Amino acid sequence: MRITCPNCGERDRREFYYRGAALEQPAADADLDVWHQHVNLRENPAGPLEELWYHEMGCGAWLKVLRNTASHEILEVTLASDAGLGGAA
8 A cells, every 4th residue: 555645755554654543532521431432432434534644754744544444545645734633643
C-alpha cells in the first residue's frame, strides 16, 4: 500500500504509523458509558473510513487518510491540521 504524503509525495505504508480511525474523542470528563461506547462499541465498516496516520519515517506530519478498508485503496490524504484535527498525537 502506498500513501501520498502532502509534504513528501508517495511513500510506502511502512514509513507511517497507523493510529486508528479518525474519530472525535469524548470530553475527558464524559460519562463512563460514553467512553465505553467510544472505545468498545464502534462501527467496523467495510469500505471508506477516515483514519489517522503519522509519517514517522518522513516529515513527522499527522495525516487524515480516507481508505477503503475492503480494498486498501487510498481515496484521499490531507494534513490532520488542515482537517481540524490539530494535535492528533
